[in-house]
Amino acid sequence: MEILPFFTEYLGPRILGGIQFESTRYAMGTLVTFFVLWIVLHRFIETRKIRKPTPRAKQIQMELKHSFKTVCVFVAMDIFIFEAADLGIFQKYDDFADYGMLWFWVSIPLLIILHDAYFYWTHRAMHTAKLYKRTHMQHHRSHNPTPFTAYNFAAAEAVIEYMYVPIALMLIPTHNLALYIVLSIMIFKNALAHSGYEVFPRTWARLPVLGWLTTVTHHDMHHERGTGNFGFYFTWWDRWMGTEHPNYLQRLDEQEARAKAIKAARRAAKKRPQMVPAE
Numbered sequence: 001m002e003i004l005p006f007f008t009e010y011l012g013p014r015i016l017g018g019i020q021f022e023s024t025r026y027a028m029g030t031l032v033t034f035f036v037l038w039i040v041l042h043r044f045i046e047t048r049k050i051r052k053p054t055p056r057a058k059q060i061q062m063e064l065k066h067s068f069k070t071v072c073v074f075v076a077m078d079i080f081i082f083e084a085a086d087l088g089i090f091q092k093y094d095d096f097a098d099y100g101m102l103w104f105w106v107s108i109p110l111l112i113i114l115h116d117a118y119f120y121w122t123h124r125a126m127h128t129a130k131l132y133k134r135t136h137m138q139h140h141r142s143h144n145p146t147p148f149t150a151y152n153f154a155a156a157e158a159v160i161e162y163m164y165v166p167i168a169l170m171l172i173p174t175h176n177l178a179l180y181i182v183l184s185i186m187i188f189k190n191a192l193a194h195s196g197y198e199v200f201p202r203t204w205a206r207l208p209v210l211g212w213l214t215t216v217t218h219h220d221m222h223h224e225r226g227t228g229n230f231g232f233y234f235t236w237w238d239r240w241m242g243t244e245h246p247n248y249l250q251r252l253d254e255q256e257a258r259a260k261a262i263k264a265a266r267r268a269a270k271k272r273p274q275m276v277p278a279e
C-alpha cells in the first residue's frame with residue numbers, strides 16, 4: 001500500500017469529513033445555547049437560573065479542553081463508521097421509497113426512545129465504583145454545569161456515548177435525514193440539560209404526558225448531588241427504577257414560587273410612587 005495516495009485519497013477526506021461534521025454539530029448545540037441563554041437572554045431569564053453562583057471562567061476552560069478531546073475521539077470513530085458503512089453492516093439508506101414515509105417518521109422517536117434507554121443504563125454503569133474514575137468522573141468535575149459540560153468527557157466515556165450510533169444503525173433501518181435529525185436533537189438536548197437555566201415550563205413536570213420529559217433541573221440535580229436522575233430525555237427509567245430524586249418535583253415548585261415572588265416584588269416596586277426631591 002502506498003502511503004501518500006492512501007492518505008490523500010482515502011484517510012484525508014474521511015478525517016476532514018469527520019472534523020467538519022463533528023465540529024459543526026458541537027458548535028450548533030453548545031455555542032448556540034451558550035450565546036442565546038448566557039449572553040443574549042440572561043437578563044430576561046434571571047429568575048430561571050437554577051443555581052448560583054454562575055460557574056467561573058476556569059471551569060469553562062477545563063470543559064472546552066475536554067470537549068476538544070471528545071470531538072477528536074468522535075472524529076476518529078467517524079472514520080470507522082465510514083469504513084463500516086462501506087462494508088454494508090449498517091441499515092442506513094438514502095431513498096425514502098426503501099421503507100416509506102411512515103417508517104421515516106416512526107424511526108425518529110424510536111431512535112430517541114432507544115437512546116434514552118442506552119443512556120440510562122450506560123450512565124448507571126459508569127456510576128459504579130469499578131467504572132466511575134476511568135469513565136464518568138471527568139464529566140462530574142462540572143459540579144454546576146454550563147452548556148460546555150455537554151462534551152466534558154474522559155476519552156472512555158466519549159467512546160461509550162458514541163457507541164449508541166453504530167449499534168442503532170446495525171439494528172434499525174435509518175434514513176440519512178432521520179439520523180441527522182436525531183443527532184441534532186441529541187446535541188441540543190445535551191447542551192440545554194447543562195445550561196443552568198430552566199428553559200421548560202416548570203408546571204410541565206406535574207402534567208400527565210409532558211411530565212415524561214426531563215426538565216433542565218432534572219439533570220442539574222444529577223450534577224449537584226452526583227447521583228440519581230440518570231435519564232436523558234425522559235423520566236421513565238428513573239421512575240421505574242426508583243432513581244428519581246424524591247424532591248425533584250418539589251424543587252421545581254420551589255423555583256416557580258421563588259420566580260413568582262421576585263416578579264411580584266419588582267411589579268410592586270414599579271408601582272410605588274417615586275420620591276420627589278424637595279427644591
Ligand SMILES: [Zn+2]
Pocket residue numbers: 123127136140222226
Ligand atoms: Zn453522572
Ligand SMILES: [Zn+2]
Pocket residue numbers: 139149194219223
Ligand atoms: Zn451531565
